[in-house]
Each structure stands twice: as C-alpha cells, then as structure tokens.
Amino acid sequence: MFNKRGLFCHAKPAPAKRTMFRIFLTFARIGLMLFGGGNVVLPVAQKQLEGLVKPKQLCEFYAVARSLPGIVAPNFAALAGYKLGRLPGALAAVLGLVLPPVALIVLLAAGFDSIIYLKFVQSIFWGIGIGVVMLIFMGVQDIWETSVEDRFSFILFFAAFVMLAGFRVPPSAIVMMAIMFAVAMQMKSEEGAK
C-alpha cells in the first residue's frame, strides 16, 4: 500500500550519489548556457539554482570568485557547489561546468587542423584575426571602465603594459610584483593610521 505519507518519506532523503550527479548536470547546463565569456555566469546560475541557493548568496560567491586567481566561472562553481554538497559537490559542479565545453573545444580543435589548409578557410580566419583584435579591445575597455579611475591606477595600467609589450617581462612576475607592491602599500597605510 502506498499512501501520501509513504511516498513523501521515500522522496525526501535523496541518496548522495544521485545528488552529486544532479549537481553535475545542473552545472553542465549552466556551462553550456555561458555565451560571450564567463561573466554572465551570475544571472544564469541565479536562474538555474533557484530555490537551492539564495540569489544574494550567489552574488557574494560571484564577488569572491572574481577576487580569486584563475577563471571566474569555475571559481564560482566551486563555491556554489561546496555550498550544495561540500567537497564532492564542489568537484561535481566544476566538472559539470567545464567538461562539456572542453569536449566541444577538443572536437573543434581536432577538426580545425584538417580544414585550415583550405584557401577560403584561411581567408575566413584572416578576417577573424581582425575580429579578435576587436574582441580584446572590448575586453580591455570592459576592465578599464571599472579599474582605471585615477592617475594612480593609470600609472599601474601603463607600467604593466610597458613591462609586457616592451620588455617581455613574464606576466606572472608582473602580477607578483603588483601583489607585493599592494601589500607594502597597505602595511604602510596601516602604520600611518596607528
């Protein structure tokens, strides 16, 4: 005999394995909905994780994901996945977010080598090369709007540009110098406040 109560009881404690798979699938869907870069991950995730994680908390995850090193969308998935299912949840979320697009890329990359020798494909990719310059310009403008606000930040921008474009300093060295500089400045201002 099945009554309402029995069904209800059966449905509630979901087995852990299934939950991980659900997290994987949810983030796979989120990953495949990210068009035009990972920055749209917040609105997409807010829709897909409705009822599971509060929108405000997702905002907080997004802010932290942006201040961590690495790529924003997987950082975000790790934080949200951890909230849903601890370490296994974080792993399931990141794998789900990353694997389908990577599989697509591998397929495309494998096909790419066999068509690039064609003359008309080379013409297309000549045009696309110009488009990529435009894309990077758009990327620079995007960050510029929220980061280069005064003379101080412009000097930092310019210094980083010259170091990489002019002197071929490895970016990791530039970033390390910037971090040390920021820490030193902060220590000094804290000393001054005392």
Next chain:
Amino acid sequence: MIYWELFVEFLRVGLFSFGGGHAALPFLYNISEFKQWYTIQQLTDMIAMGSVVPGAFGVNVAAFAGFSTAGVFGALIAVTALIAPSFIIAVAISGVLVKFKKNAYVIAIINVLKPVSCGLLAAVGAQIFVDSVNNLFGALLLGILLLIYFYRKRTPVFVLGVSAIAGLAAGLLQLI
C-alpha cells in the same frame, strides 16, 4: 616531459591570472613566446574558437592550447592545472567568505591587480594587432568594427561573424 611542462605552465596561469574573462590571455601569449608550443597566429584562432563555444572563455582557450600542444590528454592536463589552484583556495576559504571579502589586504591587492591586468591584456591586444592587421584592408575592417561598436555594443559572436564574412569576401575578391 611535455605533460609535466604543460601542467607547470598552466598551474602558473591558474595561480597568477586575476580579473576573469580575458585575464589568462597574457599568460597564454607568454607561453607562445617562450615555449613555442603554438604561434601567435594559432593563439588568435584559439581566442576566436574560445569565444564562440559556450563556457568559460579562459578554460576554453586553455583547452585549445593544451590540445594543440599535446592532444586530448594535453587539453585535460591544461584545464586541470588551470583550475586546481583556485579550486583549492575556494574550498579552503568557503567557511570564511565574508571575512575574506572584507580583508583590507585582499581589497588592496585587488585594487592594484585590476588596472595591472587591464594593462597586460592591452599589451596582448597590441601584439595581436601588429600580427593580424597586416594590410590596408585589415585596418579598414578594424575601423568598421570599431565604428559599429561605438554605435552600439555587440556580442563577440556578432563581431567574429562580421569579420569572418569580410575575410571570406576579401579572399574571394583577392584583396588579401
């Protein structure tokens, strides 16, 4: 061994690229210069592919770079190494998120890193500009794209679509 080198290089990208979106590009550019696993021209193609395929842009480009260097296994290693450092940090700090976000040192570092990563990306853009815009028609195409953009902001797919058609037309008319 190529797999180990690939792992170490992309671990570096995962640890030091800040600012999301295009932040990994200066590092991938640096790899193309010092390791010669792929050329600037190939990096440009990767950026195009990475923008068209859904998913996180940085991950997509890294997967492509890993694949060009060492096949499917290379792609998996590149992506794993790229994500691993921040994954570990994210899990480690997830109990103290608010404290982390409000930490004065974290804020100071982010404030310095933002314009720095903008400058790094601009440097990569300049390099790809020199490499890609190699004739008058290219400059003209870029000018048109800029005009369209200032008139109204467009998506990457739109930009790449227009430039692909322009490239095809230029090839057929033997302008390039």
